[in-house]
Amino acid sequence: MVEAMQIPVQQIKESKLGQVDFSNLGFGKYFSDHMLEADWENGVWKNVNIRPYQELGFLPALSVLHYSQTIFEGQKAHKDENGNIHIFRPHENWKRMNRSAARMAMPEVPEEIFIDGMKQLIELDKGFIPSGYDESLYIRPFLFATEETLGVKESSSYKFLILTGPVGSYFSAPARIYVEEKFTRAAPGGTGAAKTGGNYAASLLSSAEAKKQGYDQVLWMDALEHKYVQEVGAMNIMFIIGDTIITPDLTDGTILNGITRMSLLDIFKDKGYKVEERRISIDELVAAYEAGQLKEVFGCGTAATISHVKELKYKDLVMEFDVDTMKISADMKKFLLDYKENLHGDPYGWLERV
Numbered sequence: 358m359v360e361a362m363q364i365p366v367q368q369i370k371e372s373k374l375g376q377v378d379f380s381n382l383g384f385g386k387y388f389s390d391h392m393l394e395a396d397w398e399n400g401v402w403k404n405v406n407i408r409p410y411q412e413l414g415f416l417p418a419l420s421v422l423h424y425s426q427t428i429f430e431g432q433k434a435h436k437d438e439n440g441n442i443h444i445f446r447p448h449e450n451w452k453r454m455n456r457s458a459a460r461m462a463m464p465e466v467p468e469e470i471f472i473d474g475m476k477q478l479i480e481l482d483k484g485f486i487p488s489g490y491d492e493s494l495y496i497r498p499f500l501f502a503t504e505e506t507l508g509v510k511e512s513s514s515y516k517f518l519i520l521t522g523p524v525g526s527y528f529s530a531p532a533r534i535y536v537e538e539k540f541t542r543a544a545p546g547g548t549g550a551a552k553t554g555g556n557y558a559a560s561l562l563s564s565a566e567a568k569k570q571g572y573d574q575v576l577w578m579d580a581l582e583h584k585y586v587q588e589v590g591a592m593n594i595m596f597i598i599g600d601t602i603i604t605p606d607l608t609d610g611t612i613l614n615g616i617t618r619m620s621l622l623d624i625f626k627d628k629g630y631k632v633e634e635r636r637i638s639i640d641e642l643v644a645a646y647e648a649g650q651l652k653e654v655f656g657c658g659t660a661a662t663i664s665h666v667k668e669l670k671y672k673d674l675v676m677e678f679d680v681d682t683m684k685i686s687a688d689m690k691k692f693l694l695d696y697k698e699n700l701h702g703d704p705y706g707w708l709e710r711v
């Protein structure tokens with residue numbers, strides 16, 4: 358275990374900051390000057406350092422390339438009006454990373470490396486943090502197996518890295534999604550609740566097919582009965598039926614425990630809304646739609662905060678929604694975005710100062 362520490366830094370010779378077009382940031386296009394790196398071998402974390410973002414040298418037998426023992430996180434830091442930098446709920450990402458690690462037979466990443474290292478890295482590259490509303494520094498911690506072997510077993514060594522890069526305001530046009538009836542994302546006992554690369558790899562065929570058909574995403578159903586709603590792409594899903602906010606529960610271990618999801622549930626409850634975490638069948642949604650009771654449908658995740666759904670297709674039924682009337686989720690989106698920009702004074706204690 359590494360104690361709270363000052364991590365050694367190898368500074369970049371010439372910053373790439375001048376190459377960033379801050380008027381057109383997009384997502385995942387730019388990387389900050391430095392990355393954090395740490396290695397785990399035989400039970401010990403070592404080689405914790407910060408160095409310029411650069412290539413890593415590996416041999417083709419690197420086990421992650423064959424058996425996908427890899428996990429990651431995705432989170433954001435914002436610069437407020439006074440230039441102060443805050444990361445949104447980083448300890449939740451750290452805890453989730455370690456839950457993913459446990460499921461994937463990987464070592465836990467110590468808080469000193471994940472949290473303190475992240476803060477030191479962000480401080481060093483703070484020039485890359487955009488200051489516009491909803492613009493942020495995206496943070497990508499990840500851990501992967503580095504043993505060079507073709508044996509199918511948990512690796513004896515791992516590498517942990519944190520990359521960061523500026524990302525723009527994420528305008529998400531109201532989404533068109535359909536219920537995926539053939540493929541599934543996760544089964545009970547599987548890895549659905551872990552943020553591991555294979556879950557995403559396995560979803561790409563469905564998203565490519567959705568795009569081909571002019572849709573943005575698919576709505577995953579449970580793997581056993583194809584009856585209960587799970588989540589969407591890189592977002593959890595919420596519905597407002599009548600006056601109740603409903604989202605699939607996490608008990609099967611098939612859904613990612615989203616940090617946006619948990620934050621929204623807390624705020625909704627705090628504001629006095631009726632909230633239910635439970636199984637929701639597609640039949641219940643169709644019935645609510647036909648009765649005029651399905652008022653709002655939205656995805657929630659770090660990238661877009663809230664992304665409204667304007668069309669949900671199930672078999673031959675196309676359920677259409679007027680996004681302009683989705684007032685509760687629109688207000689909540691603004692509240693949470695403002696919150697991350699430190700415009701509310703952090704009543705829930707979710708902003709961690711860098």
Ligand SMILES: Cc1ncc(COP(=O)(O)O)c(C=O)c1O
Nearest residue numbers: 591592593613615616617658659
């Ligand atoms: C599969 C999946 N579900 C849900 C989410 C939303 O989680 P969060 O709110 O922590 O970004 C994500 C994004 O990380 C995801 O990849």
